[in-house]
Amino acid sequence: MREPFKEYQGLLNERSTAAAVIFTLALMWSVGQVTFIGSLFVGAVAGAFLLQLEIKRRMERLENRRSAIREKRKSKSGSSVLLGANALDRLPSPLLLVDGDKKIAFANESARELLGSDIVGNDAFLYLRQSNFVAALDNIISGKYGDFGVIRYTTSKDRSFDVTVAPVLAGKMNDGVRAIVYFYEVTSLLRTERMRADFVANASHELRTPLTSVLGFIETLRGPAVGDMDAHARFLGIMQTEAERMVRLIDDLLSLSRIEMTRYMAPNATADVNKLVMSVINTLKAVAAERGIELKYVQTDGVQDVVADSDQITQVLLNLLTNAAKYADPNTTVTVTAELGRTGKHVILSISDEGPGIAQEHLARLTERFYRVDTARSRKMGGTGLGLAIVKHILLRHNSPLDIKSQLGTGTTFSFKLPIPQKKSQET
Numbered sequence: 043m044r045e046p047f048k049e050y051q052g053l054l055n056e057r058s059t060a061a062a063v064i065f066t067l068a069l070m071w072s073v074g075q076v077t078f079i080g081s082l083f084v085g086a087v088a089g090a091f092l093l094q095l096e097i098k099r100r101m102e103r104l105e106n107r108r109s110a111i112r113e114k115r116k117s118k119s120g121s122s123v124l125l126g127a128n129a130l131d132r133l134p135s136p137l138l139l140v141d142g143d144k145k146i147a148f149a150n151e152s153a154r155e156l157l158g159s160d161i162v163g164n165d166a167f168l169y170l171r172q173s174n175f176v177a178a179l180d181n182i183i184s185g186k187y188g189d190f191g192v193i194r195y196t197t198s199k200d201r202s203f204d205v206t207v208a209p210v211l212a213g214k215m216n217d218g219v220r221a222i223v224y225f226y227e228v229t230s231l232l233r234t235e236r237m238r239a240d241f242v243a244n245a246s247h248e249l250r251t252p253l254t255s256v257l258g259f260i261e262t263l264r265g266p267a268v269g270d271m272d273a274h275a276r277f278l279g280i281m282q283t284e285a286e287r288m289v290r291l292i293d294d295l296l297s298l299s300r301i302e303m304t305r306y307m308a309p310n311a312t313a314d315v316n317k318l319v320m321s322v323i324n325t326l327k328a329v330a331a332e333r334g335i336e337l338k339y340v341q342t343d344g345v346q347d348v349v350a351d352s353d354q355i356t357q358v359l360l361n362l363l364t365n366a367a368k369y370a371d372p373n374t375t376v377t378v379t380a381e382l383g384r385t386g387k388h389v390i391l392s393i394s395d396e397g398p399g400i401a402q403e404h405l406a407r408l409t410e411r412f413y414r415v416d417t418a419r420s421r422k423m424g425g426t427g428l429g430l431a432i433v434k435h436i437l438l439r440h441n442s443p444l445d446i447k448s449q450l451g452t453g454t455t456f457s458f459k460l461p462i463p464q465k466k467s468q469e470t
């Protein structure tokens with residue numbers, strides 16, 4: 043944009059040139075010296091002056107336009123000259139460049155997303171107030187480099203970052219930038235670490251409970267109950283139940299780790315759904331009958347082969363049907379249904395029981411390891427708290443979510459889908 047003052051200056055110069063020419067010609071006329079050569083000379087001087095003025099004005103206009111473009115770039119990201127600032131903009135991790143006055147000179151897209159769209163130009167300490175960050179930035183800007191330890195930044199949405207502050211050496215090309223502040227996201231790392239610690243604590247606790255009970259009975263059998271044959275028989279029975287629970291728990295833990303190892307290997311074999319369901323029903327029929335529960339299979343025409351790891355899907359059906367038989371009300375029916383999905387590309391398997399149902403607030407956490415709605419009831423039924431976690435992990439490998447629908451007092455339905463093998467197109 044042209045500045046009004048410069049415009050006025052330009053007009054003044056043109057006017058004053060014209061006035062000077064008229065004045066000179068008038069002077070020459072008044073002394074009777076208006077010659078052709080003289081007039082030509084005055085005209086040439088005035089023309090050269092005007093030409094110089096025009097060149098100057100155009101140069102000014104060009105410079106104005108250049109600085110406007112520079113300003114525009116600068117307001118977008120905050121850095122005009124720093125080499126490669128545009129490349130930094132696309133970095134997935136948040137990054138700030140801070141100048142000698144501790145002001146943010148540049149913030150890439152991720153940093154603006156994290157800290158706010160208008161952070162450029164503001165004091166860096168407005169966003170990172172931790173004392174170790176303040177110390178690190180102060181030291182780096184005053185030329186004292188060193189190890190400032192882990193600077194952890196956690197957002198209100200529970201995202202965590204490890205922040206590194208590194209120096210930028212002063213130079214012509216860095217636009218006064220003195221430090222780089224780099225954010226490395228550690229949210230999922232911390233979550234995994236926490237899950238691992240929780241898992242070890244839970245698994246140890248689950249094993250410790252039966253082990254303590256077994257040790258207690260051994261002490262009693264060797265002490266007060268040494269000659270009591272009735273107590274021997276009773277206590278040995280309990281010890282066997284507890285030992286079997288430990289074996290089941292260890293088996294489930296081993297299954298989980300085996301399943302996790304195959305998580306990213308998509309199954310490629312085909313399995314007959316009807317055979318899988320029938321074999322699981324036959325295995326569990328007798329156990330379910332002990333509580334008066336009937337296991338029923340309802341199958342839709344056309345349902346047969348699916349792409350699946352048959353051992354793993356057998357495990358899924360075993361866990362879901364065992365749970366249904368364990369938690370359903372006595373003398374009810376548990377129904378397994380296999381039907382074609384709406385697109386015809388999947389078979390949907392559902393297991394429905396007529397049990398107590400599960401309250402909505404538990405549904406989201408039900409597949410977590412060791413999560414139980416009623417811990418005492420689960421333990422009494424011989425549960426390890428790992429059955430649904432195993433189901434979820436197997437289904438993850440089969441690219442299917444586990445859908446749980448439940449209504450208190452009515453019952454629960456667990457369902458998942460398995461793909462039907464697609465016929466290969468004919469070779470031409």
Ligand code: ADP
Nearest residue numbers: 365366369414415416420425426427428429430
């Ligand atoms: P568990 O070994 O305790 O059965 P699971 O992971 O198989 O562990 O199940 C987790 C919890 O989910 C169970 O403790 C139980 O509270 C609840 N649950 C699972 N299936 C059913 C069901 N069909 N009806 C009611 N509650 C169920």
